[in-house]
Amino acid sequence: MTARSISMGLGALVALALWSSGSAADDVVKVGLILPMTGQQASTGRQIAAAARLFVEQNGAKVAGKTIELVLKDDAGTPDVSKRLAQELIVNDKVAVVAGFGLTPIALAVAPLATQAKVPEVVMAAGTATITEASPYIVRTSMTLPQVTVPIADWALKNNIKKVVTLVSNYGPGLDAEKAFGEGIAKGGGTVLDNLKVPLANPDFSPFLQKVADLKPDALFVFVPSGAGALFMKQFLQRGLDKSGVRLICTGDVTDDDQLNGMGDVALGVVSSHHYSAAHDSPENKAFVAAFEKANNGMRPNFMAIGGYDGMRLIYEALKKTNGATDGDALLAAMKGMAWTSPRGPISIDPATRDIIQNIYVRKVEKVNGQLYNVEFATVPNVKDPVKAAK
Numbered sequence: 001m002t003a004r005s006i007s008m009g010l011g012a013l014v015a016l017a018l019w020s021s022g023s024a025a026d027d028v029v030k031v032g033l034i035l036p037m038t039g040q041q042a043s044t045g046r047q048i049a050a051a052a053r054l055f056v057e058q059n060g061a062k063v064a065g066k067t068i069e070l071v072l073k074d075d076a077g078t079p080d081v082s083k084r085l086a087q088e089l090i091v092n093d094k095v096a097v098v099a100g101f102g103l104t105p106i107a108l109a110v111a112p113l114a115t116q117a118k119v120p121e122v123v124m125a126a127g128t129a130t131i132t133e134a135s136p137y138i139v140r141t142s143m144t145l146p147q148v149t150v151p152i153a154d155w156a157l158k159n160n161i162k163k164v165v166t167l168v169s170n171y172g173p174g175l176d177a178e179k180a181f182g183e184g185i186a187k188g189g190g191t192v193l194d195n196l197k198v199p200l201a202n203p204d205f206s207p208f209l210q211k212v213a214d215l216k217p218d219a220l221f222v223f224v225p226s227g228a229g230a231l232f233m234k235q236f237l238q239r240g241l242d243k244s245g246v247r248l249i250c251t252g253d254v255t256d257d258d259q260l261n262g263m264g265d266v267a268l269g270v271v272s273s274h275h276y277s278a279a280h281d282s283p284e285n286k287a288f289v290a291a292f293e294k295a296n297n298g299m300r301p302n303f304m305a306i307g308g309y310d311g312m313r314l315i316y317e318a319l320k321k322t323n324g325a326t327d328g329d330a331l332l333a334a335m336k337g338m339a340w341t342s343p344r345g346p347i348s349i350d351p352a353t354r355d356i357i358q359n360i361y362v363r364k365v366e367k368v369n370g371q372l373y374n375v376e377f378a379t380v381p382n383v384k385d386p387v388k389a390a391k
Contacts, residue, residue, distance in 0.1 A: 027065070027066055027067055028066065028067050028069055029063075029067070029068055029069070029319065029324070029326055030069045030070075030071050030089075030093055030094060030095040030096060031052075031068060031069070031070050031071065031095060031096065031097045031098075031099055031312075031315060032073065032085075032086070032089035032090075032093060032097065032098045032099065032100075033048070033049060033070055033071065033072045033073065033099055033100045034073050034075050034082050034085050034086060034089070034099070034100045034101060034106065034110070035048055035049055035072065035074065035075065035100040035102055036074065036075060036076055036077035036102040036103070036106075037049065037072070038074055038076045039076040039077045039078075040077060040201070040227065041077040041102045041103060041225065041226070041227055042227070043226060043227040043256075043259070043302075043304075044102040044103075044225075044226050044227060044304045045074065045102060046299075047226075047258060047299075047301065047302055047304040047305040048100055048102070048124050048125060048304050048307065048308035048311075049072055050292065050295065050296050050299070050301075050305065050308075051292065051301065051304075051305040051306070051307075051308035051309040051312070052070060052099075052308045052309070052311070052312050053070065053295075054291060054292055054295050054296075054309065055308075055309050055312035055313065056068060056070065057295070058291065059316060063320060063324070064319045064320050064322070064323055064324035065323075065324045066319065066324045068315075071089060071093050071095060073085040073088075073089065075102075075106060077102060077103055077106070078106075079103075079105040079106050079108070079109035080109070082101075082106040082109050082110055083109040083110060083113065086098055086109075086110040086113050087113060090113060090117050090119055095119065096119070096120075096326035096328075096331070097119065097121075097122055097315055097331070098110060098113075098114065098119055098121050098122070099121070099122040099123075099124055099308075099311055099315070100122075100308075101121070101123045101124065101125055101126045102125045102126065102304075103125070103126055103171075103225070104126045104127070104128040104171060104172040104173055105171070106126065107121070107123050107128075107131050107134070107138070108131065108134050111131075111134035111135035111138060112135070114135045114137040114138060115135040115136065115137055117328070118137060118327075118328035118329060119137060119328050120137050120138075120139060120318075120328055120332050120335065121135060121137055121138045121139070122139050122140075122141060122311045122314060122315065123138060123139070123140040123141070123142060124141055124142055124304070124307040124308045124310075124311040125142050125226075125304050125307050125308075126140075126142065126173070127142055127143055127144055127145045127148075127173045127176070128144070128145065128172035128173050128176055129144040129145065129146050129176050129387035129388065130387070131144075132353055132354045132355050133388075136332075137328060137332060138354060139314065139332070139335050139336075139349060139354045140354065140355050140356055141307050141308075141310040141314055141347075141349075141356055142303070142307035142356070143274075143275045143303070143307075143356065143358070144176065144355065144385040144387065145173040145174075145176035145177040145180065145223065145251065146176050146177070146179070146180040146385060146386045146387050147275075147358075147360065147383050147384070147385045147386065148251050148252065148273055148274050148275055148360055149176070149177045149180040149181050149184070149223070149251055149273070150180055150181075150184050150360075150383075150386055151360045151362055151378075151380045151383070152181070152221070152249055152250070152251065152271070152272065152273035152362065153180070153181045153183075153184025153185050153221075154184060154188075155249075155271065155273065155362050155378070156185065156190070156219060156221075156249055157184075157185065157188035157189075157190060160218075161190070161218045161219045161247065161249070162185075162189065162190045162191060162218055163190070163191050163193055163217045163218045163219075164181075164185055164190060164191070164192055164193065164217050164218060164219050164220070164221055165192070165193050165194050165195075165211075165212050165217045165219075165220050165221070166181055166182060166192060166194075166195050166196065166220075166221045166222075167196040167197075167198065167205070167208055167209075167212065167220060167222045167223075168196070168198070168222070168224070169198055169199075169200045169203065169223065169224050169225055169228065170197035170198060170199055170200060171200045173223065173225065174197065174224075175197075176387070177223035177251060178195055178197075178223070180386065180387075181221050182195065193215050193217050194211065194215060196208045196211060196212070198224070200225070203224070203228060203231065203232075205231070205232050205235040205236070206238070206239065209235055209236060209239040209241060210239065212241065212246060213239060213240075213241060213244060213246075216244075216245075217246060218246070218247065219246060219247040219248070219249050220241070220246050220247070220248055220249070221249050221250065222248065222249075222251075222254050223250065223253060223254070224253060224254055225253055226253050226256050226258070226302065226303070226304055227256070227258075227259070228253075229253065229255060229256045229259055229260075229263070230256075230259045230262055230263055232254060233254070233264075233266055234263075236248065236266065237264075237266045242266050247271075248270050248271075249270070249271050249272065250270065250271075250272045251272060251274060252272045252273065252274025252275070252276070252277070252303060252363070252374060253274075254270070254272065255267055255270055255272050255363075255365055255374055256302050256303070257277065257278040257300050257301065257303070257373075257374065258299070258300060258301075258302040258304075260365065260372045260373070260374070261300075261371055261372050263372070267365045267372055268365050268367065268372070269364060269365060270364070271362065271363070271364050272363055272364075272365075272374060273360055273361065273362050273380075274303060274360065274361060274363065274374070275303065275306075275344055275358050275359065275360055275361070276302075276303040276306045277361065277373065277374040277375070277376055278300050278301055278302070278373060278374075279363075279368065279373035279374060279375050279376065280343065280344060280345070280361070280376060281376070282343065282345065284341060284342065284343045285343035285344070287343075288301065288306075288309065288343035289301055289343075306342065306343060309342075309343070310342050310344075310347065313340065313342075314335055314338060314349070315331075317334070317338055317340070318331045318338070319331070319334075321334035322334050332354075335349055335354070336349055336351040336354060337350075337351040342358075344358065344359070345358065345359040345379075346358070346359065350384060350385075352388075353385065353388045355384070355385045355388060357382055357383065357384050358382070358383060359379050359380065359381050359382065359383065360379075360380045360383045361378065361379055361380075362376070362377060362378040362379075362380075363375055363376045363377065364377060
C-alpha cells in the first residue's frame with residue numbers, strides 16, 4: 001500500500017468513527033483503556049486497570065448524567081497492536097477517550113489517531129518528555145523522565161557524588177533520563193564516566209554491571225521501566241556491587257512499590273527521586289493505599305496506579321465541566337489547567353503543554369513495620385517538565 005492509500009484508509013476510519021458516534025447511546029460514555037495486561041510490562045497494565053476500576057467503584061459509574069463504561073484492551077506492549085486496538089475502540093466501540101499507554105512507543109503509535117478523530121488520549125504511564133507534542137489531543141497524568149530525574153542529580157551533587165556512570169534502558173524514557181542526569185551532574189562540576197544502554201527487550205544487566213565495577217564510580221545512576229527493577233537488583237547483588245562502595249541512585253521506576261518487598265535487603269538505603277510512593281504521608285494517600293490493597297488482595301499500589309487513578313479523575317472532572325458532552329475539543333479544553341489534591345500531593349495540568357505539574361520527592365528505601373518502602377525525606381514542589389520549560 002502507498003502512503004497516500006494508507007492515509008486515505010485511516011481518514012475513512014476516522015470519518016466512520018465520527019459519523020457513528022452520533023448514533024451511540026447518549027447516556028453512556030466509554031473510556032478505552034489500552035494496556036499491557038500480558039508480556040514484559042504486565043505489571044503496568046495490572047496496576048493501572050486496578051486503579052481505574054477502584055476510582056469508578058469509589059466515585060460511582062455516573063457522572064454528569066452519563067454512565068461510565070471502561071473498555072479494557074490488552075496490547076501486550078506492542079505498538080502495532082496498540083494502534084489497531086485504538087482504531088477498533090474509536091470506530092467500533094465509539095469511545096470518548098482513549099487512555100492507558102504503558103510505554104512510549106505505544107502512546108506515539110496512537111497519537112495520529114487521536115488527532116484525526118479528535119479523541120483525547122490520556123497518557124497514564126509513558127514518560128518520554130516529547131509525547132504530548134505528538135498530538136494536541138494528548139494529556140498526561142503520569143510524569144516525564146526529565147521531571148523526576150533532575151532532583152536526583154541535584155541530590156547527588158549535594159552529597160559529594162562527582163564521578164558517575166549512567167545505566168538506562170535503551171528507548172525514549174531512558175535516553176531522556178540519561179540526558180537529564182548527565183546535564184545536571186555536569187552543571188555542578190561532576191563527570192559522567194560512561195553512559196551504558198541496555199536493550200529494552202530481554203535485558204541482561206550483567207555485562208554492563210561488570211563495566212561499572214571496573215570503572216569504580218562514586219555512584220551508578222539507573223533507569224529501567226516499571227517491572228524490570230527486580231531483575232536489575234538481583235544482578236546488582238550477584239555482581240557484588242552492593243558491597244563495592246558504588247552507591248546506587250535511581251529514578252523510582254527501579255524501586256517500584258509493586259516489587260520492592262521482593263527485592264530484599266539489597267534495596268535498603270537506595271536513594272531515588274519520583275512523584276509517588278505508597279509511603280507518602282498524607283490522609284489522601286493513606287485512604288488510597290488502604291482501598292487499593294483491600295480491592296486487590298493486598299497488592300500495593302505503585303506509581304503506575306496513581307497515574308491511572310488520577311487519569312480517571314481528570315476524565316470525570318472534564319465531563320462535569322462539559323455537563324456530560326463528549327466532544328473532544330470541549331473535553332480537552334476542560335482538562336487544561338485542571339488542578340486537585342491527589343494521593344501523591346498537589347497536581348495540575350499545564351494548560352500550555354498538557355503535561356502534569358507535580359511535586360517530586362527524594363526518597364530512601366527503609367524498612368517500616370517489616371516491609372520495604374520508599375520513605376520520602378525531601379520535596380521539590382510544583383515541578384514542570386524541564387524539557388518543555390526550557391523551550
